[in-house]
Amino acid sequence: MRTGRYTVTEDAEAIIGGGRWSPPPLLLAYPIRGVQPTRDRGWPDDPLQPPRNCVSLAFATTAFAVSEPIDSVTLHSGGGAASWDPTTPETGCFGGVAYYPVGDGAFTSGGVHSDAFDGGLGVHVYSKSAGNVGFRDGDGQGDHVGESLTVGPRSVVGMRIVETDTGLPGSPTLRALVRVTNPTSKRMTRLVSICSNLGSDDITGIRASSDGNHKFTAGDRWVVTSDNATTPSDPPVTHVFSGKGDLRVTKRGLCAPGGGSDCVGQQMRLTLGAHKTRYLLFFAEMHFTNGDAIVDASKYNNKNLTAALRSGLSQTVRNRILNWDLG
Ligand SMILES: [Ca+2]
Ligand SMILES: [Ca+2]
Ligand SMILES: [Ca+2]
Numbered sequence: 001m002r003t004g005r006y007t008v009t010e011d012a013e014a015i016i017g018g019g020r021w022s023p024p025p026l027l028l029a030y031p032i033r034g035v036q037p038t039r040d041r042g043w044p045d046d047p048l049q050p051p052r053n054c055v056s057l058a059f060a061t062t063a064f065a066v067s068e069p070i071d072s073v074t075l076h077s078g079g080g081a082a083s084w085d086p087t088t089p090e091t092g093c094f095g096g097v098a099y100y101p102v103g104d105g106a107f108t109s110g111g112v113h114s115d116a117f118d119g120g121l122g123v124h125v126y127s128k129s130a131g132n133v134g135f136r137d138g139d140g141q142g143d144h145v146g147e148s149l150t151v152g153p154r155s156v157v158g159m160r161i162v163e164t165d166t167g168l169p170g171s172p173t174l175r176a177l178v179r180v181t182n183p184t185s186k187r188m189t190r191l192v193s194i195c196s197n198l199g200s201d202d203i204t205g206i207r208a209s210s211d212g213n214h215k216f217t218a219g220d221r222w223v224v225t226s227d228n229a230t231t232p233s234d235p236p237v238t239h240v241f242s243g244k245g246d247l248r249v250t251k252r253g254l255c256a257p258g259g260g261s262d263c264v265g266q267q268m269r270l271t272l273g274a275h276k277t278r279y280l281l282f283f284a285e286m287h288f289t290n291g292d293a294i295v296d297a298s299k300y301n302n303k304n305l306t307a308a309l310r311s312g313l314s315q316t317v318r319n320r321i322l323n324w325d326l327g
Contacts, residue, residue: 065143065150070099075147075167075174081109082172082235082286086149086165089136092119093195093255093263098134099123099151101165101176104199107235107286109172115199116235116286118262121165121176125157126191126267135161135178155183159190159272170308171296172287177313178280182272190272193254194241194282195265199234200227204257207236207290208297216256218266222300224293225257225264236293240283241266244303245325249280270322279321283309 075084087103098119105116124132135156143150147167153160160181167174182188198204206214207229210221221243226236242251249270255263272278283300287293299306303325310318310326318326 063145065145065148067141068144070137070140070142070149070151073142073144073149075101075149075165077147077167077169077174078109078172079169082107082167082174084165084167084174086142086151087119088140089134090119092117092122092197093265094122094124094132094134096124096132096134097136099136099163100196101149101163101174102196102284105235105237105286107172107288110288113233113235113286113288116237117199118197118201120196120198120237121174121194121239121282121284122196123156123161123163123178124193124195125159125161126193127157130157132193133157135163157190158184159188159192166312168308168311171299172285173309174284175309176282176284177317178282179277180270180272180280181277182275185274187274188272189269191252191267191269192280193265193267194280195254195263196237196239196284198225198237198257198262198264200225200232200237200257201262202260203227204262205229206258208294210297210301214258216253216258216264218251218253222297223257223264224290224297226290226293229290232290235286235288236290237264238283238285238287238293238297239264240285240297240300241323242268243281243300243305243324243326247325248278248322251323268323277320279317280323281321282323 070086070088073086083106084102087100089097092100100119100122102117102120106114123135137151150164152162160183162179164177204225207224209223216223222240224238226232227234249268252267254265254267257264
């Protein structure tokens with residue numbers, strides 16, 4: 001809408017990206033040289049970049065993100081039932097260094113259960129020459145506001161990545177929104193993976209998966225793992241790698257837990273047009289029992305996200321999530 005000489009964008013949430021502000025600021029774009037940005041003319045593809053013909057001002061309605069050492073941040077979800085300790089580069093699933101949104105992880109409802117992860121939810125981009133290269137932050141500082149932490153930007157195998165991890169209030173869930181941008185003028189195809197080294201180590205077992213069996217393959221959207229089929233001592237962990245419907249990624253198996261393996265991950269092949277920005281979306285949960293974890297995973301069996309899971313994600317962002325079909 002227009003108010004006076006200002007244009008209030010309909011894409012305010014999209015422009016501020018993946019939850020760096022909470023709640024989203026009102027963004028005003030003031031046109032210069034008499035040129036109006038319109039939806040016909042289109043906004044630039046990178047939602048963090050305002051149109052060149054505008055001067056933009058962002059007003060946060062409450063808290064500003066605070067730059068903080070990533071290692072000092074702990075995110076909480078489910079009313080404090082689950083805590084997630086983001087870590088600057090450490091080794092996880094590949095033995096290579098990466099930023100991990102959760103280094104250990106603890107579930108504290110019904111007793112303290114820690115050691116869910118040994119480096120969880122690391123993002124890697126595959127390179128023929130270097131193998132899986134971990135996404136990591138340049139200076140070890142993240143932007144922290146409420147229960148959200150934004151890390152990056154950082155170029156990994158030529159693709160620019162920013163990640164926003166959010167502890168959701170209504171369930172013991174961590175949401176990882178990974179923004180990927182092709183900064184070049186040519187199409188770019190990349191293999192992006194997300195994987196965890198589980199704290200359940202070599203006694204990891206699969207308690208459930210989305211296709212109903214006890215195997216984890218590329219066709220699974222989610223999987224529940226733990227260190228015991230009846231009385232787990234570490235928190236059972238749920239990984240959610242994608243949604244239902246038409247995905248704009250091709251999924252591949254990366255590593256499967258069980259049989260002595262404590263690695264769980266999937267790889268996604270994606271293509272970005274010139275200067276395009278898109279997103280990947282993942283969730284992880286911790287629980288006290290296998291049964292609780294399996295019951296709670298059912299909310300990921302709908303094509304659409306529940307209001308709680310999509311909280312703070314604009315429709316524009318949701319439309320651009322490659323591994324879900326939320327348009
Ligand atoms: Ca940083
Ligand atoms: Ca382990
Ligand atoms: Ca399966």
